[in-house]
Amino acid sequence: MALLRKINQVLLFLLVLTLCGILYKKVHKTAVLKHEADDESESPEDMEEEIPVVICAAAGRMGATMAAINSIHSNTDANIVFYVVGLRNTLSRIRKWIEHSKLKEINFKIVEFNPVVLKGKIRPDSPRPELLQPLNFVRFYLPLLIHQHEKVIYLDDDVIVQGDIQELYDTTLALGHAAAFSDDCDLPSAQDNNRLVGLQNTYMGYLDYRKKTIKDLGISPSTCSFNPGVIVANMTEWKHQRITKQLEKWMQKNVEENLYSSSLGGGVATSPMLIVFHGKYSTINPLWHIRHLGDQGGQKAMDPLELQSLVADNCLKWF
Numbered sequence: 001m002a003l004l005r006k007i008n009q010v011l012l013f014l015l016v017l018t019l020c021g022i023l024y025k026k027v028h029k030t031a032v033l034k035h036e037a038d039d040e041s042e043s044p045e046d047m048e049e050e051i052p053v054v055i056c057a058a059a060g061r062m063g064a065t066m067a068a069i070n071s072i073h074s075n076t077d078a079n080i081v082f083y084v085v086g087l088r089n090t091l092s093r094i095r096k097w098i099e100h101s102k103l104k105e106i107n108f109k110i111v112e113f114n115p116v117v118l119k120g121k122i123r124p125d126s127p128r129p130e131l132l133q134p135l136n137f138v139r140f141y142l143p144l145l146i147h148q149h150e151k152v153i154y155l156d157d158d159v160i161v162q163g164d165i166q167e168l169y170d171t172t173l174a175l176g177h178a179a180a181f182s183d184d185c186d187l188p189s190a191q192d193n194n195r196l197v198g199l200q201n202t203y204m205g206y207l208d209y210r211k212k213t214i215k216d217l218g219i220s221p222s223t224c225s226f227n228p229g230v231i232v233a234n235m236t237e238w239k240h241q242r243i244t245k246q247l248e249k250w251m252q253k254n255v256e257e258n259l260y261s262s263s264l265g266g267g268v269a270t271s272p273m274l275i276v277f278h279g280k281y282s283t284i285n286p287l288w289h290i291r292h293l294g295d296q297g298g299q300k301a302m303d304p305l306e307l308q309s310l311v312a313d314n315c316l317k318w319f
């Protein structure tokens, strides 16, 4: 009997010990978890906001794109994620261009643009066929390419950024505006004697005012146009206003009625944007966008850094 009682006591002791062990582990674990949770709740404050920059990389113009990316990257401390957009057959080349240069340290995603969405929306008889490059229309489809961000920057591949991109990103978009652009009339031109300048800073330079559909818009032909080569956009508002659908509607109308001006210097992507965003966009500080620096082609064989210094030499006046 005494033996049984002894065994019982030992068992009870062991049981208590085990319970204590379990309890200790539990408390300790929650403490550890809580600690980790604390760490996590701290980090979003510490981490700066990610700035998404969308830029296209067309075959034959990779050097320009890399120079643009490099110019952004080397002038900012901001936390940027580059969305480099290309057609399917160039995606691996884009990756090589980035990973085999000093740009390998950038944070980037390569995004495929499928030009099938443009089917039936582009006239084959444009006065400047090189502007029919499908990637010119990537800016129409921003919300389809970018999902995690509300505010997005889009840049043409022929830009060199000499300021801190953070300041451009901080451009305020008025409530109800899906995008900000710089007005053409504000733009300091690098070549004041460019013969096209006069024509190209009004709606008349982009739309054919002899067409009833255009006249019916009620937009004065002398309205200052804007340049969609640099865009700060609000994806929430863009989706809410169905901007992409509206742009596609005007592309289709152009196929049917040939609505764009035949002088069309600024590109086929500009005209529908001028219509859709008329009176509904915020403005970017004009210093952020200087035109007429030239789009000379022939840039493709050049090393991006060499190109950047070359182009930069031409743009010392920028800031």
Ligand SMILES: *[C@@H]1O[C@H](CO)[C@@H](O)[C@H](O)[C@H]1NC(C)=O
Residues within 6 Å of the ligand: 150, 151, 173, 175, 176, 234, 235, 236, 237
């Ligand atoms: C984007 O638009 C939405 C809807 O109008 C608005 O609530 C939000 O504040 C805007 N965000 C920015 C960064 O402008």
